[in-house]
Every structure is written in C-alpha cells, then in structure tokens.
Amino acid sequence: MEKKPFVTKEQLEKIVEKYPTPFHLYDEKGIRQTARDLYKAFSWNEGFKEYFAVKATPTPAILKILKEEGCGTDCSSLTELMMSDRCGFADGNSIMFSSNETPAEEFILAKKLGAIINLDDITHIDFLKDACGIPERICCRYNPGGYFSLGTDIMDNPGDAKYGMTKPQIFEAFKRLKREGVKEFGIHSFLASNTVSNEYYPALAAILFNLAVELKENLGVHIGFINLSGGVGIPYTPDKEPNDIFAIGEGVRKAYEEILVPAGMGDVKIFTELGRFMLAPHGHLVVKAIHEKHTYKEYIGVDACAANLMRPAMYGAYHHITVMGKENEPCDHTYDVVGSLCENNDKFAIDRKLPKIDMGDLLVLHDTGAHGFAMGYNYNGRLKSAEILLQEDGSTRMIRRAETPEDYFATIEGFDF
Incomplete structure (x- = not known):
C-alpha cells in the first residue's frame, strides 16, 4: 500500500507559514469517514x-x-x-x-x-x-x-x-x-x-x-x-x-x-x-530538516524529537516518512533521521532509504494520530508541540497551542522563575 500524505506540499507550506514546525496535524475529513465506515460496518x-x-x-x-x-x-x-x-x-x-x-x-x-x-x-x-x-x-x-x-x-x-x-x-x-x-x-x-x-x-x-x-x-x-x-x-x-x-x-x-x-x-x-484504528492514519507529525551529519553514518537532524513522538524510541516502532515535494524521486540515500534528545534512541528512522534531503525540507511522519502527541513528555526540557486540525473545507485551526517555557516552570514551587 502506497502511503501518501493527506496534504500536498503547497498546502503544507502555507500551514507552516502560520504555524511553525514541529506540529501534529489531523485530517478532519478522514476522521469522520473512518467513524462513519465503522458504524456502517x-x-x-x-x-x-x-x-x-x-x-x-x-x-x-x-x-x-x-x-x-x-x-x-x-x-x-x-x-x-x-x-x-x-x-x-x-x-x-x-x-x-x-x-x-x-x-x-x-x-x-x-x-x-x-x-x-x-x-x-x-x-x-x-x-x-x-x-x-x-x-x-x-x-x-x-x-x-x-x-x-x-x-x-x-x-x-x-x-x-x-x-x-x-x-x-x-x-x-x-x-x-x-x-x-x-x-x-x-x-x-x-x-x-x-x-x-x-x-x-x-x-x-x-x-x-x-x-x-x-x-x-x-x-x-x-x-x-x-x-x-x-x-x-x-x-x-x-x-x-x-x-x-x-x-x-x-x-x-x-x-x-x-x-x-x-x-x-x-x-x-x-x-x-x-483508538489507533480511528485516529492513527489521520495524523501527521510535521517536521523540518535542520541539520545533517556525516560520520560513520548519514544523519538528518529534525526540529522534533522523541518528546513529540515516543513510539520509535520506546519500542522501535516504524513510522513512514515522506519528504514533501520529493515523493517521486528515487530513495537512493540511507539516513538515520534523529531528534535532539541526549539519548541515542532518539531516532525516528534508522537506515531508512529516502530521497536526498536538503536543509529546510519538510518531512511528514505518517500514522501519528494515535499514541503520538498523547505520549509526549518533557525530558531535556523539551516542550510539547502544537496540534493543528485540517478542517473539511481545507482551512486549518490550532486546537492545542505549543507548550511554552512558562508552562514548563509553572508547577515548580519555591523558586521565582
């Protein structure tokens, strides 16, 4: 089964102009259709x-x-x-x-x-x-x-x-x-x-x-x-x-x-x-390539980490990756796609065959609509990202804002931050 994002590169570029990466994006039309199919079945x-x-x-x-x-x-x-x-x-x-x-x-x-x-x-x-x-x-x-x-x-x-x-x-x-x-x-x-x-x-x-x-x-x-x-x-x-x-x-x-x-x-x-059946396919984690590293392996560093999507780090779960705008290019590069945590398991993909990734490319991690945002955490002081809804009419709205440092400090007692 070919995995295609539910947004185009052009749509996503407009969304990113309004909401900085990383963020979780949900497809209202797909969610409703899955629910209707379940009830019909x-x-x-x-x-x-x-x-x-x-x-x-x-x-x-x-x-x-x-x-x-x-x-x-x-x-x-x-x-x-x-x-x-x-x-x-x-x-x-x-x-x-x-x-x-x-x-x-x-x-x-x-x-x-x-x-x-x-x-x-x-x-x-x-x-x-x-x-x-x-x-x-x-x-x-x-x-x-x-x-x-x-x-x-x-x-x-x-x-x-x-x-x-x-x-x-x-x-x-x-x-x-x-x-x-x-x-x-x-x-x-x-x-x-x-x-x-x-x-x-x-x-x-x-x-x-x-x-x-x-x-x-x-x-x-x-x-x-x-x-x-x-x-x-x-x-x-x-x-x-x-x-x-x-x-x-x-x-x-x-x-x-x-x-x-x-x-x-x-x-x-x-x-x-x-849960998973209802929502996972209708969510993407949208990230941007911000670093590349050439050592014993080829690494692409993105602006999200396991705090945004824990499943790959937690138990090696696979999430398909689309490099937006390069869907038809040959997957002739082998990358580890990694995040910023001080943990070596903070990897969204290991030895993944992908098209050549350039800095600034938008990447979509598929099937994150369930057990994606929900499993987020704050290790390394990383903050949970925003959740954005792609509505049935093609417009978008923020349904949960990104955490701020003030949110992170809000539960601390005895210190004035």
Missing part, C-alpha cells in the same frame, strides 16, 4: 456504539468530532473522565471506564458521571462497593489466559498480561454482583494489539459470545452488551494492506448469529473502543 447491531480510547488522542476538538459521529469515550483515569465530562459525554451512556489499579476517587467520579464501570479484577468488587456502591449496570474484564493466535503473525500472550479476570473469577464475580443488585452485565476483553487482520475481531467475538452464553445459562444473568475493546490496527509499513472494517463487521455478525441468536441473546449490544 456494524449497522446490523441495533445498539452498536464505539467508545473511542481517549488515551490514544486526548484532544477535545478531536473528541467533539467523534461525538458528532455518534461515538462515546473509553477512559482510564480521572483526568480522562473529566475531559469527557467537559466535552459533553456524561449522558449516562457515552463513557466507558476501563481502568486497573484504580484509586477510589476515580471510581467515585465514574459512577457520578454515569459511566459504565469495567472492573479489571474480582477484588475490585469490594473496593468499588466501599468507595461508592455497586451500580445496576456493570462490566467485567475477561482474560482467557494462555496464548492467542490466528495462525498468522498475530499472536499475543494474554496469560502474561496484567489485565482481566480468569474464567472461574468472572463466574464468581457475576454471582457476587448479581447478589449486589446488578441488573445488566457486560463483558470486555483485549487479547492482541495492533492486529492487521480481518480475523481478530471475529475470533475474539466468538470467545466472548460463548462465554456470555455460559454465564447467562449457568447464572441467569442478563448480558446487555459485549465490548470487543481495541486491537484492530493499522499498517504502519507500506508493505501491508489495511484492515477491511466491513469484512470485520461481517465476521462478527456471523459469530453473533451462530452463537448468541440461538441462545436467545439477539438483543446483546456490541461495543468497541478503538
């Missing part, structure tokens, strides 16, 4: 709802776009709950709270906002009860253990993950919660990350649908919804084809009709909490 399920994973892109302007497209939010912290509330999601059906090792104050706020609380562990039942009481609608997170594989390169080890309950635990949890007055139950699970396979969601759905039938038949509980969580990924590298959300939706539908409908559970709602 699951339109067979009357109660379907996407709860966008706020941790992926905690930006109010983005959340409001998704709200307009019918999405809710999936939160995992106090501030994500607060952001969802301030963006208008606290209507009793639009917030999912999936957390672990959760402070009491976070459960209290989640319940106050009418969020669906997703319990990560059986011990959290008493903790929640003591903190604020058990709501009548609740969800439990399931971990089947062992290894999960689709017979391809998609494999993960749920048994080594800190999330979720074992099967005996979730049965016991549902028994106890039923005694506590719960009227509606949900099941949630997450088995693999960033799968580029149309088979992942249908396979996960079958596991959860069978579990739901067992729980209903053995405990007499009402399963109102099943949350397939995230895990549907994107092709970061150009050699892979993107997921087909319509094929995925059809695969889940088949499992639903084979497992749930015969069990008299054709009213179960399907929820998702996608």
